[in-house]
Amino acid sequence: MTHLFQPLPLRGLTLPNRIAVSPMCQYQATDGLANDWHLVHLGGLAQGGAGLVITEATAVVPEGRISPDDLGLWNEAQAKALARIAHFIASQGAVPGIQLAHAGRKASNPAPWKGGGSIPLAAGGWTPVAPSALPFDEGWTVPTALDEPGILAVIEAFMDAARRAVAAGFRVIEVHAAHGYLLHQFLSPLSNHRADAYGGSFENRTRLVREVVGALRNILPEDLPLLVRISASDWMEGGWTPDESVALAKELGALGVDLVDCSSGGLVPRAQIPLGPGYQVPFAARIRAEAGLPTGAVGLITGAEQAEQILAQGSADLVLLGRELLRDPRWPLHAAQALGAEISWPASYLRAAQGQVPTRQPLPPTSR
Template identity: 65%
Template sequence: MSALFSPLQLRAVTLPNRIGIPPMCQYSARDGGLATDWHLQHYGSRAVGGAGLVIVEATAVLPEGRISRGDLGLWDDAQIEPLARVARLIASQGGVPAIQIGHAGRKASVGLGWEAQQTLTAEEGGWTTVAPSAVAFEGYAEPRALDREGISRVVQAFVAAVRRARQAGFQAVEIHAAHGYLLHQFLSPLSNRRDDDYGGSFTNRIRLTRKVVAAVRAEWPDTLPLLIRLSATDWVDGGWDAEQTVELCRLLKTDGVDLVDVSTGGLVASAKIPAGPGFQMPFATRIRAEAGLLTAAVGLITEPAQAEAILTEGHADLVLVGREILRNPFWPLQAAPALGVEVAWPKQYLRARPSGR
């Protein structure tokens, strides 16, 4: 029996296998955060391809929390039904539909993913960004430091967004606290220079993330899993690091988080990241062992045997395949025979099944 093709139980939700699609921005929303036919075919094709968990890209909880003008949103009821189409299609193919919700903070208001990554001017359709402190991301505009009222507004926006995610039919939610976006900005002393109870000490810097988690968990049904994406290190001395991540994860477990999606970096543009196959996996391994939380490994995972080994060797509980599955939506179906496993194919595609049956 292949570990990669064994089910994973998360509360009352069962993933049919341990292959997940990580959230990857498509920058293709229209009219202020509405999902389009592009999203329908993009996520639908990956579900048809056999992924057990499909996590829809970073979806902003507030308009000013968008990375770009092409980001999805869940700050308005009009955004529910376009996303519901996506969730229904994923579920109809046997996958579990999930969605990542977040706020970009000081990294908001930039061009689409294939455009220049710099802060847009008002004439270009940009907006004022916010952050824990008035400290700019390298090369970006200086953000406005959030006051207490602004922080409260962010927490309530996460709650409202998760309520809409449930109405849209998603079966799992992931809070985005990685890649240098707002919650990560509060976590790291490199971007958080506050001297109130949201800055300074470790306890203060993690306060907003824990508040968001607690508020979302209270709104999200007990039967459904709550995930969080964390950058386990800034890859810079004096920044957020693995030791702090492990300690935070111990607390998040008591707060009701079910699985940690373990990534790294994103806070410092000039950080030297030793990217290579499975380069982030050791962080997932450590969190799993020391915090007692289920983890997902992500980062240049491309081969079925590589993914299988991550699970069988106890490094993680779920494997997220990103760029490789952009290249090949049917990677899960093709990974199965490589591991000696027979899985169901869509009836419409049976003629293409390698066995010929």
């Protein structure tokens, strides 16, 4: 058996293989509601053979959306719309997961193809919140620094969204603490200039992430895994570092986190990131080795042999694919074929799995 297609036990459930759909914003929601686009997008990826299908960053409050077109989970109507998708994912043999998020100072932006920067208030934008009143970039809306009641409200919002997610049928919860969004903003000295219990030292800067994780672990069913996505490096002098990521991972493990999803960057514009195949895998490998916690590797993983090697070398326990799955939603089925592994195909697609190529029938003559 290949490593890529070995089951992965996480707490009380088992993923059928080590391939996960990385959360990818679609910018197709209205008022945070999932619709047919999300059903077809996520459902198709479940049909394609991924063991874990994670929704895009799903905002826990309206002002926590990256854009007005993002998914949300702050009310029951949104939970009902997502339940339909979670049910379909599970019906295809995949595990439905959801990423819960708050965009912080990077909120109130248009979809990428509509331009960049903050949406003006007069055009339907809103004032974002952050650990400190520091905008993401020049020309962006200056956020409001959260006070302590505001921080407590964020924790409560994550808890409420997690309860709705479980009731909707999601079996894996991931906390988004990466890519320059709110929880990552608290972690990094570049965006967190606070002088209270949530700023300054490593212990203080990591406090909100630890409080969110601890609160969720306390309310989630014991058998459901809790994942955290982090940016293991800001790729910027004076920012969050890989050493701090290892230290945080150790604390997350003690709080009941089951896997750390290792990404990087996103906190500041124009960071110098050395992009290349599997460029973030060393972060997953180091955290796995030094923190003793399962990890997920993500970032420019495109080939079956490449993914297999990451797992075979012990660099990670799970590979998460994003853009490659947009290009080829059936990537897991094709990877199994390439590696000589067995994988279940949807019954309606078995003709393709068996390599049957129907003979093309000649077209009838056309009359003019």
